[in-house]
Amino acid sequence: MISQFLPKVRELVDHSNGRIRADVVHQRLVAMGFTGTDRTTRRAVAEVRVAWKDGHRRRHRPWVP
Numbered sequence: 001m002i003s004q005f006l007p008k009v010r011e012l013v014d015h016s017n018g019r020i021r022a023d024v025v026h027q028r029l030v031a032m033g034f035t036g037t038d039r040t041t042r043r044a045v046a047e048v049r050v051a052w053k054d055g056h057r058r059r060h061r062p063w064v065p
Helices: 003-015 022-031 038-055
Strands: none
């Protein structure tokens, strides 16, 4: 049900640097015509956040004396 809205969820998470809350995303999706529950939105936002954070982790370099 949320699969057609996933590009918008990814866009919102990316634009907010992974800080947007799921309830805010849910409100925006409902305004776009999403009819699912807030729990579905929370799951989708959590998955997208994990993927976003995997691509934006700090790189640790070994210490060289």
